[in-house]
Amino acid sequence: xxxxHFALNVANPVKMAKWYANNLNMEICKSIAEYPFTHFLxxxxxxxxxxxxxxxxxxxxxxxxxxxxxFHIAFASENAEQLKNILxxxxxxxxxxxxxxNGTHLVMLRxxxxxxxxxxxxxxxxxxxxxxxxxxxxxx
Numbered sequence: 001x002x003x004x005h006f007a008l009n010v011a012n013p014v015k016m017a018k019w020y021a022n023n024l025n026m027e028i029c030k031s032i033a034e035y036p037f038t039h040f041l042x043x044x045x046x047x048x049x050x051x052x053x054x055x056x057x058x059x060x061x062x063x064x065x066x067x068x069x070x071f072h073i074a075f076a077s078e079n080a081e082q083l084k085n086i087l088x089x090x091x092x093x094x095x096x097x098x099x100x101x102n103g104t105h106l107v108m109l110r111x112x113x114x115x116x117x118x119x120x121x122x123x124x125x126x127x128x129x130x131x132x133x134x135x136x137x138x139x140x
Contacts, residue, residue: 064114072116
């Protein structure tokens with residue numbers, strides 16, 4: 001199995017998708033201009049990771065009330081401080097920040113929509129093995 005994506009039912013998927021594209025280098029791979037305004041986003045590697053929509057058949061969670069330890073979206077960064085400043089300048093708010101070891105910097109924020117967002121600059125990265133992913137995808 002290979003992970004495809006996770007989905008969030010949000011109040012304004014169009015605005016949220018644009019914010020993630022503009023501020024976190026995500027690409028809007030597919031979007032629907034009518035209800036439920038579904039947007040699929042891929043990360044910098046081109047891998048689909050997130051679906052956003054606004055569907056009245058399910059509750060839209062008040063993400064501001066959800067503790068980041070219950071749910072957050074995490075992004076790897078080579079410079080957490082710089083990315084934190086960019087995100088804050090574009091509407092995110094800092095929740096907490098940790099530097100547990102030399103070279104590791106973890107920043108928990110909330111995006112402008114209340115969703116918890118973590119920036120992970122790790123001394124020992126959890127790098128994605130792209131070749132392994134491609135090999136598996138080609139085997140399907």
